[in-house]
Amino acid sequence: MLSYIIRRFLLMIVTLFGMSVLIFLLLRLMPGNVADILFDAGGYIDPAERAQIEAELGLDQPIVVQYVNWIGSLLRGDLGYSYITERPAIEEIAPRIPVTAQLALWALVFSVVFGVPLGVISAVRQNTALDYVLRLISLSGLSMPSFWLALLIIMFTVQYFGYIPIYTATPQSVWESLAMYAIPAAAVGFRSSALIMRLTRSSMLEVLRQDYIRTARSKGASENAVNYHHALRNAVLPVVTIIGIEAAFLIGGLIVTETVFNIPGVARFLVESILWRDYPIVQNLVMFIAVVVVVVNFVVDMLYAVLDPRIKYSD
Template identity: 70%
Template sequence: MGAYLVRRLLLMAVTLVGMSILIFALLRMVPGNIADILMDASGNDDPKEKARIVHDLGLDRPVTEQYWQWIDGLAHGDLGYAFVSERPAIEEIAPRIPISGKLAGLAIVFAILLGVPLGVVSAVRQNTGLDYGLRVLSLSGLSFPSFWLGLLVLMASVQWFGTIPIYDADAHGFFAQVKMLALPAIVVGFRSSALIMRLTRSSMLEVLRQDYVRTARSKGASNASVNYDHALRNALLPVITVIGIEAAFLVGGLIVTETVFNIPGVARFLVEAIRWRDYPIVQNLTMLIAVVVVTMNFLVDMAYMVLDPRIKFG
């Protein structure tokens, strides 16, 4: 077990190093930089002024030097300075992380609470009217784009209640924040719940056909005991994988939802930073998303051992 953890952590470190190189290289391959954007916006075509901006921002230094400066700063907790606001990047990023984190957390909780039970019900009641209805619901969730669903929710809110859900930075307390973020979380989590529902259903159907389930039924075990104690525990393994992937995806996939509901989170800020070629912000935010994805994959692997003690990592 210890050797596996060491190998796994080393693999995570190598993956993050590779991601940092890829992020840095791809960002520099995009045509134009912030100096070009500023010069175009001001209508100034003075090459000396552009060269001064490039020099002040350190963009004229060798690419390898820029990369090592960024990595060295990350190692010491220094994320550099944002090009646009000229403030420390950590001060721009840190307040937005909890906002996106709460929204993604609520969305994945909604997806699990809706997707897993409905998937189980759909499997247990296979080929009934309820099963067909739930399958149509799950297909709808996979088909509806989140931005379209978000706009529908906003228009329905205006039509029925005469108002729209507005993000309030002054909302304090657990229930106040849940109430504020509930609608956008449902919108963004609906697709994930549909995916979890379909996977839970298919995994449950596969497990319910296994010999040990039939043996449990032949020994007189109740339907609830067979469905939940025997079948669901083993059916959850692939579902846990999808939940981990969806949780990691939601952190970086909130762009449209945060824009539609005017939520000042990480994803929306990332789009703005890309538009301005704000390299420190884009690099650090993308690296943050990579860390979340790698960490979630690691936690999923650890969850396997908890759910199924037969799994051993050597």
């Protein structure tokens, strides 16, 4: 087990290294840089000032040197300086991470709380009217774009309650956070809950057809014991995988939702920074999202051994 954890950890480090190289190179392949944008916006070009800005950003150095300097700064906790806002990058990024994290957390909670139980019910009540209704709801969730659902929610609340559910202040407690993020979390979590529901249903149906389930029933086990103790425990692994994928996706996939609900989070700020070619902000935000994705996948791999005792990792 220990050797497996070490191998997975080393693989995570290698993956992050590859992601950092890819992020760095792709950003440099984009046409234009922050110096071009600054001077285009001003309507004039001063070669001396432009060269000075490029030197301060390190854009005049070889690309390998730029990459090494960036990684070294990251390891020291120095995220650079934003030329657009004229503030340290860490001061721009840090306040936005909790905002996106809370929204993603509530969306994930919504997805799991509704997706897993409804998927189990749909499987247990296969081919009944309830099953057909739940399958229709899940298909609607997969088909409906989250931004369109968000706009419908805003129009509905304005029409019937005279209230616009947009971000107005930083919540100070769990209940304030829930009240603030409940509507946008439901809007973005509806698709995830539909995906989790369908996967839970298919996984449960596959397990319910196994021989040991029939054996448990023949021994007189109750339906609740068969469905929740035997079947669900063995059907949960693919569900955990998709929950981990959705958790990683939500960190960087909230761009439209944050824009519609006026939420000053990481995803919305990333798009704005890309438009301005703000290298320190873009590099570090994309790297942060990559770290979240890789770490979540690492945690999911570790959960396999906990949730399924049949899995053994040789040393």
